[in-house]
Amino acid sequence: MPNSSTFLYKLALAFLILLGLYFAKSFLIPLSIAGILAALFLPFCNWMQLKNIPKSVAVLICFISLLIVIGLLLSLLGWKITELLNDITLIKQKSIETGNTIQQYIFNHLNISVEEQFSILKKEQPSYASVFQLIFGSITSVFSSFILVLVYFAFLLFYRNHIKHFLLKMTPTTKREEMQFVIYNATQVSQQYLLGLSKMIVLLWIMYAIGFSSIGVENAFFFAILCGLLEIVPYVGNITGTLLTVLVSAIHGASPTLLFGIVLVYSIVQLIQGWLLEPLILGPQVKINPLFTIIVLVIGQLLWGIPGIILAIPLTAIFKIICDHIEALKPYGFLIGEIECSTKKNSLALRIKHFFRL
Known part of the structure; x- marks a missing residue:
């Protein structure tokens, strides 16, 4: 009975935590993003302070x-998106052709005329006012969240x-040394x-670009x-x-050989990433097994929606790190961690490390 009571208590606690995460997402999403960015800039900030730069100045530089x-990434993506929008006529033409094909398929197989299809779509189509209100609300929400992220980032570092x-x-005196x-x-x-994740994304940019x-x-x-940025979501x-990439290239009239080349x-x-980059840069101590990767995604x-997909892996990796260093939570770190059977990957990475040290 005590074991079953303990299990039910833990289950209820997990449910309450998930419930709290859901209802507090407006507060937690910007704070989590800021915390991850602050952890990323922390070595740089500490290095500047070691050089006798005042903390406030170091935080300001970060x-x-x-x-x-952020500005460079947005400028680069915006510049390339503008180039893609120059081909909007071609994309529009392809979309019309695809829409006509779908309409014809529906008419042939479901016996619904084109006029009836337009009538159904018109009933389901939201009004322009509601669409504008939705877009305006989304832009306002993103902008306010971005400002919060910047504010949290600065104050978390400071x-x-x-x-x-x-x-x-908050820790008992006898446990403070362990807590530290x-x-x-x-x-x-x-x-x-x-x-390591940032380095791997940069290397993926280079490899995909080449x-x-x-x-x-x-x-x-x-x-x-x-493709490199989307690597955040495994x-x-x-x-x-x-x-x-394949879809847009196909719309631009790419040959089957080119489409096969993209997949190749x-x-x-992916082969280089899985066998070299991950063991070499990330290491096994923060790896999450595929089952729990899908579960946390x-x-x-x-x-948390799309931000939850982006934050799931970094937050779970940090949670695993904490579990691995707290005795009571070590079983959970073991459960979500990678099975230690990738000796070939790790040995290959170690040989490469040893080669460059020579």
Whole structure:
């Protein structure tokens, strides 16, 4: 009976946590994004303070650096999207042809005339006022969330020691040394993971750009950046980026050979990523097994939508790090972690590391 009561208590606690995450998403999503970005810039901020730069100036430099990085990414993506929009006539023509084909298929198989189809669509189509209200609301929400992320980012960096001391004060005196060890190790490995993920995305940009350019894909650099950024969402993201590349290339009249080349480039990059980049840059200590990767992606989407999908893996990786350093939570870290059977991958990565050290 005590075991069943404990299980029910843990189940109820997990349900309440998920419920809290759902209802507090407007507050937690900007805070989580800011926390991840702050952890990413923390080594840079600490390095500047070691060089006797005042904390406020170091935080300000990190803040400006973040704005520059975001501005560069948005400018690059905006420039390439503008190039894609120049082909809007071709895309519109292809869309009309596809729509006509679908209408004809519905008429032939379901015996619904084109006029009836238009009538049904008109009934289901929302009014222009509601569409405008939805777009305006979305833009306002994104802008306010972006401002919150920037504010949280600056203050989390500035008050990081204050937050650390708060956690230590909340810990019993006999456990404070252990708590300090957990905070230090979790922070260090979290930084390594986030920096490693950033490095891997940059390397993916380079590999996709070389691959797509060599086979003649139009707007190769845009699709390289897109495929690299979507790597934040494992399995789903890279496949989505490749499918979009294939789809847009097909609309532009790419040959079957070129479409096959895109899939081949994707396969080669994934092979290099899985066997070299992940073991070499990320390491096994923050790897999440495929089962729980899919589970946390689904839960993230259910709780927080698209931001939940993006944040699911980094937050789960950080949670695993914390579990690995707290005795009572180690079973959960083991459960969501990768099975230690990838010795070939790790040995290959170790041989490469050893080669470059020589």
